[in-house]
Amino acid sequence: MIAPADHLTPDALERAQRHLVAKAIAEFAHERLISPERRDDGGWRLTVPLGDAEYLFDAVRAELDHWIVDEDSIRRLVRGTATDLDAQQLILELQPQLGLSDELLPLYLEEIASTLAGSMFKIAQGGPTADALADADADFQTVEAAMTEGHPGFVANNGRIGFGVSDHAAFAPEAGRPFRLVWTAARRSSSHLALGAGIDEEQLLSGELSAAERDRFATRLRDLGEDPADFHLLPVHPWQWENRVAITFAPDLARRDLVLIGESEDEYRAQQSVRTMFNTSHPHRHYVKTALAVQNMGFLRGLSPAYMRVTPAINDWVAELAAGDDTLRDAGFRVLRERASIGYTGDVYHRTAEPSAHRKMLAALWRESPVPLVSGSQRLATLASLLHRDGEGRSVVGALVRASGIPAAEWVRSALRAYLRPVVHCLLAHDLAFMPHGENLILILDEHVPTGVFMKDIGEEVALLSARTLPEDVRRIVSPVDDEEKALAIFTDVFDGVLRHLAGILHVDGVLPEIEFWRLVAETVDEHAAEHPHLDSLVDLRADSFAHSCLNRLQLRNTLRMVDLADQSSSLMYAGRLENPIGRARIPQPAARETVGG
Incomplete structure (x- = not known):
């Protein structure tokens, strides 16, 4: 029996290609693999080292060197003639700059093809609107299956090499079957x-x-x-x-x-x-x-x-x-x-x-399931939903803010206290680092506002970043690093991995300016410090810059095995430094509170 592939259509391909080309330009520019240039009209131009193509597009450049590319604005010109967008062709054109070996190039192109296939499947599925996903009655698993982006930083993020068409329809999360x-x-x-x-x-x-x-x-x-x-x-x-x-x-x-x-x-x-x-x-x-x-x-x-x-x-x-x-x-x-x-x-x-x-x-x-652990008006939603846009481009986070009826700054402050504050505390108080990206956290929402989180995938991804005596069965998680690298557990995995995307969505949607967002982040970090004056951690989350650890560079180096799980620290790849959006030079710390009798 031949499995149908009705989702593979020209219209769906055009949408999938445009989205993936936009993401590739944004994330490769973020990781400083490519350097788009300003045009006289305020837009941007990307010239490629192989071939005669150039890409013209509009984009907002935000904190953390975050590129928010306007998908509809992208044009690919070959010797001045407009041509269709093609994510695989873009990879071929950028191969020297991406550092992608001839040996691994076909494998990466296959992951790009599979990512496009998954995107076309999701486009054909349709899916709930942002307002429906933000609704108090939205089912936990409906939200889970509605996610379309995969990892927000990786370009080839939906490989699943090995799944056939019928497997995808039966077992992919977005199929919801x-x-x-x-x-x-x-x-x-x-x-x-x-x-x-x-x-x-x-x-x-x-x-x-x-x-x-x-x-x-x-x-x-x-x-x-x-x-x-x-x-x-x-x-x-x-x-x-x-x-x-x-x-x-x-x-x-x-x-x-x-x-x-x-x-x-x-x-x-x-x-x-x-x-x-x-x-x-x-x-x-x-x-x-x-x-x-x-x-x-x-x-x-x-x-x-x-x-x-x-x-x-x-x-x-x-x-x-x-x-x-x-x-x-x-x-x-x-x-x-x-x-x-x-x-x-x-x-x-x-x-x-x-x-x-x-x-x-x-x-x-x-x-454990989180279902029996919530009650009353609480409901569950993946953290990834805060970075999700529906088929019409509307954001779930914007819908949640509107539905909550509270000011956007108040909503974001609550979200940061539920998400950022505890992972900062784990690092500063216990030298404990998680992998707190969107798929690994489940939000507890009450009246559309985040009030807590469940962290999961503990056994494979938690790390204790200092030498310490532990029970024999727990010693595997010990991975001592210096204080600057400890800080990357927040800078890379939280600021760069989640918050830059969230800040960008809120900013371009007109929900909350990014400068206000990062002030709230600084406030959250400072409040934690003020309430825990006796913590002796030397990790500085208000440093003016930090090492720019890059994810796509890892995958491009070896698409079969990005890192050595037994020694992840030595596997990391860097591209200079990023300015910290809450660095003291950018957002001064508040004046010290006066103490009674001081």
């Missing part, structure tokens, strides 16, 4: 189940599976002459089963170290991260995150059994720290714990001399 997980049984001697504090295997399984399911799975094993007590239960993404497990692990299945035991009763929907699934049948049950061997944004999206072994312990340690901190608790900051994890290691790939991606094909974890 429910599906069932595949359950396998993994022999205990060839697998490892790790459990967080206060939960055992029986509690985990009884909470995630019905009694009828467990009986059905046990019967399947007994019918094969196996004892169910000799096996762990391991969930697998249906794509992974079909494309990798049943083939790559054929010997393991034949000798019954792995056994296919059936589908889940519950239905799940993919989240923005693709390999994490939300339980739509029972939303209070855990998310399930599984290995998924598709290539996307510089990584094969597997899941390492070695990493999974200590994931619950890391989550327990971080959760205990957060729960015991008054500042984090008062800010409404909570982590969604990864309560259990499992990995299969009985395969031949775990016996090779060198590790490989094949060792990351069979693992899973269970993460």
